[in-house]
Amino acid sequence: MENFVQTNKLILLGKLTASLVHEIRNPLSAIKLNLDYMSMAQDDLPEDIREIVGESLDAFEQVNFLIEDILDFTRRPTTKLHQVNLDSITDRCLKIISVSARLKGLTIEKEIETDLPLLNVNKNKLMQIFLNLLNNAVEASSEKGKVIIRAYSRNDQDCKNAIWEVQDFGSGIKDEDKEKILGDYYTTKTQGHGIGLSVCKMLTDELKSELTFSSLVGQGSTFTVRFKENCIITQG
Ligand SMILES: Nc1ncnc2c1ncn2[C@@H]1O[C@H](COP(=O)(O)OP(=O)(O)O)[C@@H](O)[C@H]1O
Numbered sequence: 001m002e003n004f005v006q007t008n009k010l011i012l013l014g015k016l017t018a019s020l021v022h023e024i025r026n027p028l029s030a031i032k033l034n035l036d037y038m039s040m041a042q043d044d045l046p047e048d049i050r051e052i053v054g055e056s057l058d059a060f061e062q063v064n065f066l067i068e069d070i071l072d073f074t075r076r077p078t079t080k081l082h083q084v085n086l087d088s089i090t091d092r093c094l095k096i097i098s099v100s101a102r103l104k105g106l107t108i109e110k111e112i113e114t115d116l117p118l119l120n121v122n123k124n125k126l127m128q129i130f131l132n133l134l135n136n137a138v139e140a141s142s143e144k145g146k147v148i149i150r151a152y153s154r155n156d157q158d159c160k161n162a163i164w165e166v167q168d169f170g171s172g173i174k175d176e177d178k179e180k181i182l183g184d185y186y187t188t189k190t191q192g193h194g195i196g197l198s199v200c201k202m203l204t205d206e207l208k209s210e211l212t213f214s215s216l217v218g219q220g221s222t223f224t225v226r227f228k229e230n231c232i233i234t235q236g
């Protein structure tokens with residue numbers, strides 16, 4: 001579990017770094033333009049200022065290299081793809097989550113359709129999505145509650161979709177919280193980090209998949225991931 005929280009933080013850090021570096025580029029180009037302008041007029045500048053402009057341009061190049069490096073790294077498609085069976089990946093997640101589920105005396109039911117298509121996705125990222133959703137379902141449930149995991153396929157406008165969802169019968173989500181929970185750092189838990197769902201949103205976006213939920217206070221919630229054609233390995 002430690003490891004899994006740590007992974008959430010690293011994923012979010014990657015996203016923050018990329019956007020920070022992106023934001024730094026604009027003011028940096030303004031500085032570069034001004035320096036270029038000064039260096040064009042260098043014949044009119046006193047010797048010491050000319051040197052300062054030259055040094056500033058060198059320093060700019062160094063920062064620029066660094067930024068390109070970081071952007072390259074965050075952009076790089078390091079993600080390996082695997083052929084993933086939804087049933088077995090669910091079992092692997094269940095093993096990890098089983099300790100906290102057992103402590104609460106929860107029953108976890110699995111309704112996985114046979115003949116589900118295989119997915120072509122990175123299995124670690126997929127597990128990170130499922131573990132975050134399962135973890136939230138366990139945390140929202142009351143003692144001796146029940147959690148149901150479903151996986152099934154549906155045709156949507158002639159495209160095959162694979163759907164994975166987790167339903168709990170726990171606290172539910174207040175209407176006013178619904179628009180906030182997918183954002184960064186939003187938590188209603190004293191020990192929460194508020195990054196699990198934003199990581200799920202980021203990873204499902206990366207897969208061009210859909211993350212949706214429905215919830216009623218006092219009755220529970222269902223979080224659904226819909227994998228579209230781009231993630232699905234079509235047979236034959
Ligand atoms: N299954 C669920 N049932 C009720 N509330 C939920 C559920 N999943 C998420 N939430 C709400 O969304 C918030 C954000 O969840 P998350 O991003 O995973 O962060 P954390 O679990 O650390 O609070 C939670 O604090 C909780 O209010």
Ligand SMILES: [Mg+2]
Pocket residue numbers: 132135136196197
């Ligand atoms: Mg969480």
